[in-house]
Amino acid sequence: EQYLEGTISSHDLGILVTLQDLFLIEEKTPSVVIIGVEPKEVGWGMELTPEVEKSLPKVIELVQREIDSIIDRKQTL
Structure with missing residues (x-):
């Protein structure tokens, strides 16, 4: 990828900055669930x-549980 000088990637922003920006734009911060894996090291590569x-099976399980929970909440409305 090539970036123009002075541009910023979403990878450069922290989650708190992103949520603050959403609040400024929408005046209502959405409900957010963060599921992450802390890397042992960060480097170049795919x-x-x-x-x-x-850790992926556990991450997939947590994501599926969260999706199921959202579906259940929507069905009870």
Whole structure:
């Protein structure tokens, strides 16, 4: 990827800054669930480290649980 000088990538922003920006734009901060994996190290490359790859089943389970919870809430409205 090429970036124009002075531009910023979404990867450069922290989650708190992003939520603050949403609040300024919409005057209502959405409900947010963060599911993450802390990397052992950060570097260039496309492959996952073995540790991150090993955590994927748990991440998928947590995401599925959250989706199911959202669906359940919407169905009870």
